[in-house]
Amino acid sequence: MYEGFFSGRVITNLFADNAALGIAAVVMTLVILSGGIDLSVGSMLGFTTILIAVLVQQKGMHPLSAIAIALGIGTVFGAFMGFLIHRYDLPPFLVTLGGMFLARGMAFVISKESLGIENAFYNHMADFGIPLGGKAALSATALIYLLLFALGIVVTHFTPFGRNIYALGGSEPSARLMGVPIGSTKIAVYALSGFGAALAGAVSTFYTTSGNPTTGGGFELDVIASVVIGGTLLTGGVGTQLGTLAGVLIFGTIHSALDFDGRLNSYWLRIAIGGLLLIFILFQRFLTRTSALTR
Amino acid sequence: MSIPVLRAQNISKAFQGVKALDGVELTLRTGEIHALMGENGAGKSTLIKVLTGVYTPDSGGIEFDGVAIAPGSTREAEAAGISTVYQEVNLIPTLSIADNILLGRQPRRFGCLRKGEMKRRAEAALARLGLKLDVGQPLNSCSMAVQQMVAIARALDIQAKVLILDEPTSSLDEREVEFLFGIMRKLRKDGMAILFVTHFLDQVYAVSDRITVLRNGKFVGDYQAAELPRLKLIGAMLGRNFEEMEHLREETAHAAPSRKVFLETHKLGRRGIINPIDLNIAAGEVVGLAGLLGSGRTETAKMLFGIDLPDQGEIQIEGEKVSIKSARQAVQHGLAFCSEDRKSEGxxxxxxxxxxxxxxxxxxxxxxxxxxxxxxxxxxxxxxxxxxxxxxxxxxxxxxxxxxxxxxxxxxxxxxxQPKLIILDEPTRGIDVGAKAEIEKLVHSLKSQGMAVLFISSDMEEIVRTCQRVVVLRDRKKVGELSGEDIQVNRIMNVIAHHDE
Structure with missing residues (x-):
């Protein structure tokens, strides 16, 4: 129906265009597996873009230093939310909701308007690409996403830390009695989430070569939707990084399909995602119920 | 033999001014099975949590191998050599068996899990219990008994010197209990000190060497099991004489139920869950459902109450055919259901x-x-x-x-x-002897008020004491019905054992 839709280039673009979403989804998977949620990632992404833009354009900082600072702030911010959640036994939903407003406010404190980035380093990044044959090439943003995804797989599925996250989401009281370090695991999960959101912000400055305090409104919900479509249970304890990759690609494919067909409007994306989300949740429920019956 | 491995002295712990433990002592020796007895609220759970580092005692000290320890967390207690299996299986249902056994102490290389080694170690831990399972399957696909064994395997995987079993038998059937006792005796021979908490007196006498009794947070005594008669034990636990239960039995025997059938089922069943079953319960009658774990007792109750819908047969209430498709409808028909899992379903x-x-x-x-x-x-x-x-x-x-x-x-x-029929599913599970007697007395008075009671219990003696008629289930099938003088523990056991002939 759409000629050229499944070319190699479209596939690499799928990764490049959804790098920010994918990166945030890798860490959001950890958060949701642990039985939590992080609503602050969209605001954190917006904050990061404008922070980097201002540091590079107005303070004349090297982009790499600016990005390092942004990643540091994101990590500390996330760790602080994790600390509140753990220390005072607060619901993650509320704490990260507070974090969401806070980060968005901070973004506007830095600059009320969007700011373009003109910098040699950014030009290099835009030109960077690992040729994969044909017209397809792996861009810097896609590469960062794939690296983080690989790292995510290792951390989630092959480390004791990953097991602790699953245990935490499966049953927190049991995990405590089994000697899982609840506090440090939780704080680490939210710190990673803040780091991931900041990295997503940095990647999005590569993509748009600008910073904008309004970027990422509703982004956190796209991320959560991708993770859930990928089969991770919102109650925690069940899910895989591979599933999340599928969720991100499904999300991205619908996005691309709508871009490809100029007649369709962006609200169709929302409708499609909404419908899909409902279908997937029903599907999950159906699967868990049949597996419970066959026991 | 007889070297104290763990000695807790003068332990006190208060919660918001209420003393849960008050000067409690406990001494565990290597190579002994030591029962910890007491009514609910006696402080058993609190004491265990102190020993395992969940709570910090307000005063008193714990010595392990002659050295004072003060575990600040489960992990520290485990590191010191005290391992615990809790009453409600405290594992992660969504993780695999191997993950559950090894969580927190997985073999690793370069920070990554060694999955092959994990599988081997988990299988070895289970093999010590004589079990062979696919350790990759998620825990929630296993029966409660297997989950319990996994919890014990987890406790054994660390080189513990003290193993605390907090009501390990409450969800096991008799064969599984015997199996567990075999394991406990084997561990005792290996020099392990086992602290065994249970409400079942028979089980205490079956395996224990010594018994420590607590009452209202206070230490009552530390006895040799062989030198402590049952009545004295019960007296120590309750602080009073104990004749109420015998009394109850006589009254039950004398009551002649008027047969006004309230609820009747004909070939009611659901494929794969319970075979078609005929039941009838009259007003003012206590009918027992006896059988081993997994024999279909709870399943039958849930079917009557509209939770699991039957796919064949019919239910009649007061002679009229009714269809019960939800718990709400069941309530409208005057049914009530007290679930066995009060924690998650009630x-x-x-x-x-x-x-x-x-x-x-x-x-x-x-x-x-x-x-x-x-x-x-x-x-x-x-x-x-x-x-x-x-x-x-x-x-x-x-x-x-x-x-x-x-x-x-x-x-x-x-x-x-004010229901007309109340279904009690294991109403006395995990509660102490005194409360048990009260609940049995309560059932008795409900019956006198003309209520129909369906009484489910794995405690045969309790069924014998409480019920006028007993329906025996086995392998999801009704295999017999006893009434009047025939209601005796050995008859029930016979029906369960010999229906194949």
Whole structure:
């Protein structure tokens, strides 16, 4: 129906265009597996873009230093939310909701308007690409996403830390009695989430070569939707990084399909995602119920 | 033999001014099975949590191998050599068996898990118990008994010198209990000190060498099991004489039920869950459902109550055919169901005693017609008194009550509905002897008031004491029915054992 839709280039673009979403989804998977949620990632992404833009354009900082600072702030911010959640036994939903407003406010404190980035380093990044044959090439943003995804797989599925996250989401009281370090695991999960959101912000400055305090409104919900479509249970304890990759690609494919067909409007994306989300949740429920019956 | 490995002295612990433990002592020796006995609220759980580092004692000290220790967390206690299997299996249902056995101490290389080594070690830990399982399967695909064994395997995987088993047998059937005892004896031979907490007296005498008794947070005594007769043990636990239960049995025997059948089923069944079953229960009658774990007792109850829908047969209530497709309809027909799993299927832990108590009643009124507060208070006050629920007041959070008292609130919730038939699924599981006697007495008085009671229990003696008729299930099939003088533990066992001939 759409000629050229499944070319190699479209596939690499799928990764490049959804790098920010994918990166945030890798860490959001950890958060949701642990039985939590992080609503602050969209605001954190917006904050990061404008922070980097201002540091590079107005303070004349090297982009790499600016990005390092942004990643540091994101990590500390996330760790602080994790600390509140753990220390005072607060619901993650509320704490990260507070974090969401806070980060968005901070973004506007830095600059009320969007700011373009003109910098040699950014030009290099835009030109960077690992040729994969044909017209397809792996861009810097896609590469960062794939690296983080690989790292995510290792951390989630092959480390004791990953097991602790699953245990935490499966049953927190049991995990405590089994000697899982609840506090440090939780704080680490939210710190990673803040780091991931900041990295997503940095990647999005590569993509748009600008910073904008309004970027990422509703982004956190796209991320959560991708993770859930990928089969991770919102109650925690069940899910895989591979599933999340599928969720991100499904999300991205619908996005691309709508871009490809100029007649369709962006609200169709929302409708499609909404419908899909409902279908997937029903599907999950159906699967868990049949597996419970066959026991 | 007989070297003290763990000695806790003068342990006290208070919660908000209430003393849960008051100068308690406990001495465990290598190569012994030591029973910890006491009513609910005696402080057994608190003592265990002190030993395992969940709570820090307000005063007193713990010596392990002659060295003073003060574990600040489960992990530290485990590192010191004290391992625990808790009453409610505290594992992660969504993780695999191997993950559950090794969580927190997985073999690793370069920070990554060594999955092959994990599989090997998990299998080895299970092999010590004589089990062979696919350790890759998620825990929630296993039966409760297997989950319990996995919990023990987890405790054994660390090189513990002290193993604490907190009511390990409460969800096991008899064969599994024997199996567990075999394991305990084997571990005792290996020099392990085992602290065994249970409510079943038979089990205490079957395996224990010594018995420590607590009452109301105080230390009562440390006895040789062989030198402590049962009655004395019960007396020590309760601080009073214990003749009520015998008494009850005689009354039951004398009662002649009027046969006015309230509920009757014909070939009621559901494929794969329970084979077609014929039941009838009369008003003023207590009918027991006996059988081993997994024999279909709870399944039958859930079918009657519209939770699991039958796919064949019919239910008649007072002679008329009815269709019960939901718990709501069951309630409308005058049925009530007290679930065996009060933790996840009954109580709302954050609500108060009063709020838990009026739940069913409010639900039947619908969301708009709020039960007036005055009536709520009156109801709560009435049942707290009538059922002797031990709570500071009606507004206390229910999760702070002991298991037996929580169970009574559950009962009160349904009694407030004035049902015609009440289904009690393991109403005395995990509660102490005193509360057990009270609940049995309560069942007896319900019967005298003309209520029909379906009584499910794995405690055969309790069934014998309480029921006028007993329906015996085995392998999801009704295999016999006993009444009157035939209701004896050995007859029930015979029916369960010999229906194949």
């Amino acid at each position: 109580l709302i832990p954050h609500l108060s005693v009063r709020e838990n108590l009026i739940l069913a009643m409010q639900a039947s009124r619908g969301p708009l017609r709020l039960l007036p507060r005055k009536e709520q208070d009156a109801l709560a006050a009435h049942y707290i008194r009538a059922l002797n629920i031990k709570t500071p007041n009606a507004e206390a959070q229910i999760s702070n009550l002991s298991g037996g008292n929580q169970q009574k609130v559950m009962l009160a919730r349904w009694l407030a509905m």
